[in-house]
Amino acid sequence: xxxxxxxxxxxxxxxxxxxxxxxxxxxxxxxxxxxxxxxxxxxxxxxxxxxxxxxxxxxxxxxxxxxxxxxxxxxxxxxxxxxxxxxxxxxxxxxxxxxxxxxxxxxxxxxxxxxxxxxxxxxxxxxx
Amino acid sequence: xxxxxxxxxxxxxxxxxxxxxxxxxxxxxxxxxxxxxxxxxxxxxxxxxxxxxxxxxxxxxxxxxxxxxxxxxxxxxxxxxxxxxxxxxxxxxxxxxxxxxxxxxxxxxxxxxxxxxxxxxxxxxxxxxxxxxxxxxxxxxxxxxxxxxxxxxxxxxxxxxxxxxxxxxxxx
Numbered sequence: 001x002x003x004x005x006x007x008x009x010x011x012x013x014x015x016x017x018x019x020x021x022x023x024x025x026x027x028x029x030x031x032x033x034x035x036x037x038x039x040x041x042x043x044x045x046x047x048x049x050x051x052x053x054x055x056x057x058x059x060x061x062x063x064x065x066x067x068x069x070x071x072x073x074x075x076x077x078x079x080x081x082x083x084x085x086x087x088x089x090x091x092x093x094x095x096x097x098x099x100x101x102x103x104x105x106x107x108x109x110x111x112x113x114x115x116x117x118x119x120x121x122x123x124x125x126x127x128x
Numbered sequence: 129x130x131x132x133x134x135x136x137x138x139x140x141x142x143x144x145x146x147x148x149x150x151x152x153x154x155x156x157x158x159x160x161x162x163x164x165x166x167x168x169x170x171x172x173x174x175x176x177x178x179x180x181x182x183x184x185x186x187x188x189x190x191x192x193x194x195x196x197x198x199x200x201x202x203x204x205x206x207x208x209x210x211x212x213x214x215x216x217x218x219x220x221x222x223x224x225x226x227x228x229x230x231x232x233x234x235x236x237x238x239x240x241x242x243x244x245x246x247x248x249x250x251x252x253x254x255x256x257x258x259x260x261x262x263x264x265x266x267x268x269x270x271x272x273x274x275x276x277x278x279x280x281x282x283x284x285x286x287x288x289x290x291x292x293x294x295x296x297x298x299x300x
Contacts, residue, residue, distance in 0.1 A: 012278035025279035033295050041295035046288040064287050065294070105282040107297055112283065 021116045029112045044104075066097035163198035177201070180229045190232070203231045207243035 014022040023029075034040050047068035048058075056071055073094045076087040143150055151158045166189070167173045176199040177187035190197035211223040218226040222238070231237060237244050250258070286294040 008278045008280065009276070010278075011281045012273075012276035015279075016276050023283070025282070026284055029283055033293070037299055039300050042298045042300055044286070044288070044294040044296055061285075063289075064285060101286070102282070104294075104296060105284075105286065108283045109281050113281075 021113065021120055023109060023112045023116065027112075029108055031112065031115045035115070064101065066094060066101055069094040069097045163200035165198055166192040167199050172199075181227055182229060197232060200232055201229055203229060205231070205233075205237070205244045207237045207245045208239040209243035210245040210247070 011022075011025075015024060044065050046065055048063075048071055052071060053063050053067055056074065058067060058070065062070055069090070073087060073090040076090045077084050080086040148158070164176060164179070167176045173187065173189075174184055177184045179199075180187070180201050182201055186201075188202040190200065190202050208223050213223070215223075217223050224230070236242055248255075286292075288294070
């Protein structure tokens with residue numbers, strides 16, 4: 001709620017009034033991911049394998065970098081049913097992973113936006 | 129037993145000499161159910177007013193347009209809900225006094241039906257303005273914000289498929 005009335009509306013207005021520097025919600029990053037990182041960035045590691053996810057029938061939308069935590073969480077739920085409150089630890093680990101994933105996507109968006117602003121400025125300087 | 133038969137005989141006799149008692153059952157109708165013909169002259173009007181127990185100044189008529197109200201009085205439209213509940217009515221259930229003439233549409237103005245003479249808290253004009261204001265106001269806001277679709281400022285979800293590489297923000 002707070003976010004929805006805080007900085008979310010701004011994204012809509014930015015996309016409408018400054019589409020040249022505002023990445024849309026479905027746009028992948030366009031710049032070199034290691035631009036500005038002298039030693040490069042750490043790659044995200046996928047722990048769960050395709051076979052594991054397929055045998056656990058994890059839906060395609062959930063086969064992201066947190067899938068191994070989801071696997072553990074669902075396995076724990078199955079073992080402890082109906083006392084699923086015993087899986088609070090697994091649940092928390094999974095939620096934390098999802099949160100970190102969200103933060104990475106947020107940072108990636110902001111990086112893309114700032115690089116676009118920078119590119120725009122450089123163009124203006126060249127034109128002048 | 130004989131007394132029972134006697135009482136039955138009394139009933140039969142009374143029905144024989146007062147056939148009006150069975151008119152409603154036999155014919156489902158009697159002449160008093162129907163108002164008289166539309167009064168043309170002043171004299172007829174006075175007569176009709178007396179028949180309905182009204183003062184001539186209170187006696188008004190429905191227009192003679194073929195609807196068939198005849199000489200039935202056009203009474204003020206006062207719903208039962210608007211009548212004083214603390215007045216000692218002869219018939220409190222209907223808020224009606226004995227021999228008080230009934231409105232032609234009485235069955236639509238009882239307490240369990242519509243209150244034709246309700247005093248509104250807000251005038252109908254105000255109510256329409258409020259309704260249309262809310263409706264068109266909401267639609268206006270919708271039209272404005274239809275252009276500015278807000279979204280989570282995020283890149284799309286990252287999946288390790290098709291050999292795509294994704295990075296954290298930690299340096300190596």
